[in-house]
Amino acid sequence: MILGSSGRGGTGRGQSSVIGVVLIVAITALGTTGVVVLGTTLLDDSGREADLDRAEQAMTQFDSRASQVALGDSATQRLDLGRFDGGVEVREDTGRMTVTHVDYDGEGTDQVLHDEPMGALVYRNGDARVAYEGGGVWRKDDAGAARLVSPPEFHYRGGTMTLPAVRVTAADSASVTGARSVRVTRPDDGFERVFPDSTRPYDGSETRHFENPLEEGHVTVTVQSEYYEGWAEYFRDRTDGEVTTDDEARTATVELVTLGEQGEFGVPEEGSDFEIRGMPDDHNLTDFDFTIQSRDDQNSQFSNLKWSTYVDSGDEHFEVAVRNKGNLKCDKNGDIDDDPVTVSVYYSTYEDGERVAHGWRNDEDFTATCAETDDGGYIAALPLDFTGTDTEMTYADVSGDLNAFEHEDATFADSLTIDEHDADVDADAEYTLGDTESLEFLTKHYFAELGPDFELRVTDQQSGKAAGVSERDSDGFIEYEADDSVITYLHVTDNEVRVDLN
Known part of the structure; x- marks a missing residue:
C-alpha cells in the first residue's frame, strides 16, 4: 500500500513539473507576443505620425x-x-x-x-x-x-x-x-x-x-x-x-x-437716421460738419431756431443742440443780423445705476450766411463745423438748451475726467465748471464713446414762431477711419x- 501510494504520488509530481514547464513557456510566449505587438503598434504609430x-x-x-x-x-x-x-x-x-x-x-x-x-x-x-x-x-x-x-x-x-x-x-x-x-x-x-x-x-x-x-x-x-x-x-x-x-x-x-456712408450726405429727415459704423475706440473722426438751410416757406427763416442732431443708444445719449433766440434772417439785399447762435454739446450715461450728464456750450459765435434762391431772393444758411479747430467750449449745465433730451432726468456732473482713449492725453483730463476745451476734441471724444456703431438723428422743433430747417436742402460731411470690424x-x-x- 505504501509502495502503491508512493507510485501514485510520484506520478503527480511528474505531471506538476510538466504543467509548470508548459505554463512558463506559455507565459514567456505571451509576454514576448505582447512586447512584439506593443512594439509593432508603437512603431506603426510613430511611422504614421512621421x-x-x-x-x-x-x-x-x-x-x-x-x-x-x-x-x-x-x-x-x-x-x-x-x-x-x-x-x-x-x-x-x-x-x-x-x-x-x-x-x-x-x-x-x-x-x-x-x-x-x-x-x-x-x-x-x-x-x-x-x-x-x-x-x-x-x-x-x-x-x-x-x-x-x-x-x-x-x-x-x-x-x-x-x-x-x-x-x-x-x-x-x-x-x-x-x-x-x-x-x-x-x-x-x-x-x-x-x-x-x-x-x-x-x-x-x-x-x-x-x-x-x-x-x-x-x-x-x-x-x-x-x-x-x-x-x-x-x-x-x-x-x-x-x-x-x-x-x-x-x-x-x-x-x-x-x-456707414462717408463724405457728403443728405441730412436725414425727422424719423429717419444716418448710420455710423466701425467708429474706433479712439479719436479717428477727422471731419464732421453740417450746413443747414432754413425753409423757404417761412419768413422767420432761422429766427428762434431750435435744431439738434442726436444719438439715443439706450444707455448713452448725445446731442448737439443749435439755438437762436434773435432775428436770424436774410433781408432782400442778402444781409443778415449777427444774432448769436448757441451750440451745446450734451452727453449722458449711467454711472453706478444713475444717469450722469456732461455739458458744454460755445464761447465763440457761429456765423450764419445768406444763400441766394432761385427767384433772386436770399435765405439763411448756417455752417456748423463740429471738428473745426477754432471753437472753444465751456463746461456747463446745458440741460436748458436741449431739444431731444430736454426733459431727461439726469444728474449733472460738477467735475469730469476724460481719459478713456489714447488720444485723451492731449486734453486737460480734469474739468470743472467754467473750464474750456475745443469743440473738435469733444466731438471726437464723444463719437469714440458712442462707437463702434450708432445712429444719428435730427429733431427740428417748430412751435409758434420757431424757425424751420429744410433738411432736404441741407447737407453734411463726415469722414473717419473705420476699425477692423468694418469692410x-x-x-x-x-x-x-x-x-x-x-
Missing part, C-alpha cells in the same frame, strides 16, 4: 507653388511630394465658399457675390487628413479635429478684404498611392474678377452694381468644409468680425459690417488651379 508630418511639409511646399499659379505669377509648377504611406487624391467637389452681401439695400435683400466649390488636394492616412483647400493647408486628426497649417490667400486689413477664391480641379489623374509628383497649372479661363465689377448689377437693381465702397448691411464669408474648425480659427485670428460655426453643417462664417472695400477673384498627379 508620414503625416512629411505630408504636412509637402503640402506646405505645394501651397507655395500653387499660390504662384493661382495668382498668375507662374503658368505651371511641379513638385515632388516625396514617398510616404497613404494616398493622395484630388477632390473637385469637396468644400464650398460663399460670399454674400447681406441686407445690401437696407430692406432685407441679400446678394450672393460668389458661391463655388473649393476642391482640395488631400493626403489621407487612416482617418487623418492633410489637405490643400481654398489656398491654405489644413490638418485633421483621427478624432476629427481640424487646425490651420498654412494660411489661405485671404487678407483683411484696414477695412479692405482681398479674397482670391482658389478652386482645385483635377487633370487626368485624380488619385495616386505610393511615390508621386504633382504638376499644377492654371487653365486659360481659370481667372475671373468677381468683385468689383461695374458691369454686374445687384439682382433686381438697375442702379446698384458690384462696386466699392460697400455701404449698408454686412458681408459674410461662409466656408463649408471638413476643416471648418481650422477656417474658424483663421477667421478669428485675422479679422475682428463675428465668427460662428455650425457643427452639423460643418461651416465657419465670418461677418463683417459694411461702412469698406472688397476684392474677390475666382482662381482655378488644375492638379495632375503622377
Whole structure:
C-alpha cells in the first residue's frame, strides 16, 4: 500500500513539473507576443505620425507653388511630394465658399457675390487628413479635429478684404498611392474678377452694381468644409468680425459690417437716421460738419431756431443742440443780423445705476450766411463745423438748451475726467465748471464713446414762431477711419488651379 501510494504520488509530481514547464513557456510566449505587438503598434504609430508630418511639409511646399499659379505669377509648377504611406487624391467637389452681401439695400435683400466649390488636394492616412483647400493647408486628426497649417490667400486689413477664391480641379489623374509628383497649372479661363465689377448689377437693381465702397448691411464669408474648425480659427485670428460655426453643417462664417456712408450726405429727415459704423475706440473722426438751410416757406427763416442732431443708444445719449433766440434772417439785399447762435454739446450715461450728464456750450459765435434762391431772393444758411479747430467750449449745465433730451432726468456732473482713449492725453483730463476745451476734441471724444456703431438723428422743433430747417436742402460731411470690424472695400477673384498627379 505504501509502495502503491508512493507510485501514485510520484506520478503527480511528474505531471506538476510538466504543467509548470508548459505554463512558463506559455507565459514567456505571451509576454514576448505582447512586447512584439506593443512594439509593432508603437512603431506603426510613430511611422504614421512621421508620414503625416512629411505630408504636412509637402503640402506646405505645394501651397507655395500653387499660390504662384493661382495668382498668375507662374503658368505651371511641379513638385515632388516625396514617398510616404497613404494616398493622395484630388477632390473637385469637396468644400464650398460663399460670399454674400447681406441686407445690401437696407430692406432685407441679400446678394450672393460668389458661391463655388473649393476642391482640395488631400493626403489621407487612416482617418487623418492633410489637405490643400481654398489656398491654405489644413490638418485633421483621427478624432476629427481640424487646425490651420498654412494660411489661405485671404487678407483683411484696414477695412479692405482681398479674397482670391482658389478652386482645385483635377487633370487626368485624380488619385495616386505610393511615390508621386504633382504638376499644377492654371487653365486659360481659370481667372475671373468677381468683385468689383461695374458691369454686374445687384439682382433686381438697375442702379446698384458690384462696386466699392460697400455701404449698408454686412458681408459674410461662409466656408463649408471638413476643416471648418481650422477656417474658424483663421477667421478669428485675422479679422475682428463675428465668427460662428455650425457643427452639423460643418461651416465657419465670418461677418463683417459694411461702412456707414462717408463724405457728403443728405441730412436725414425727422424719423429717419444716418448710420455710423466701425467708429474706433479712439479719436479717428477727422471731419464732421453740417450746413443747414432754413425753409423757404417761412419768413422767420432761422429766427428762434431750435435744431439738434442726436444719438439715443439706450444707455448713452448725445446731442448737439443749435439755438437762436434773435432775428436770424436774410433781408432782400442778402444781409443778415449777427444774432448769436448757441451750440451745446450734451452727453449722458449711467454711472453706478444713475444717469450722469456732461455739458458744454460755445464761447465763440457761429456765423450764419445768406444763400441766394432761385427767384433772386436770399435765405439763411448756417455752417456748423463740429471738428473745426477754432471753437472753444465751456463746461456747463446745458440741460436748458436741449431739444431731444430736454426733459431727461439726469444728474449733472460738477467735475469730469476724460481719459478713456489714447488720444485723451492731449486734453486737460480734469474739468470743472467754467473750464474750456475745443469743440473738435469733444466731438471726437464723444463719437469714440458712442462707437463702434450708432445712429444719428435730427429733431427740428417748430412751435409758434420757431424757425424751420429744410433738411432736404441741407447737407453734411463726415469722414473717419473705420476699425477692423468694418469692410469698406472688397476684392474677390475666382482662381482655378488644375492638379495632375503622377
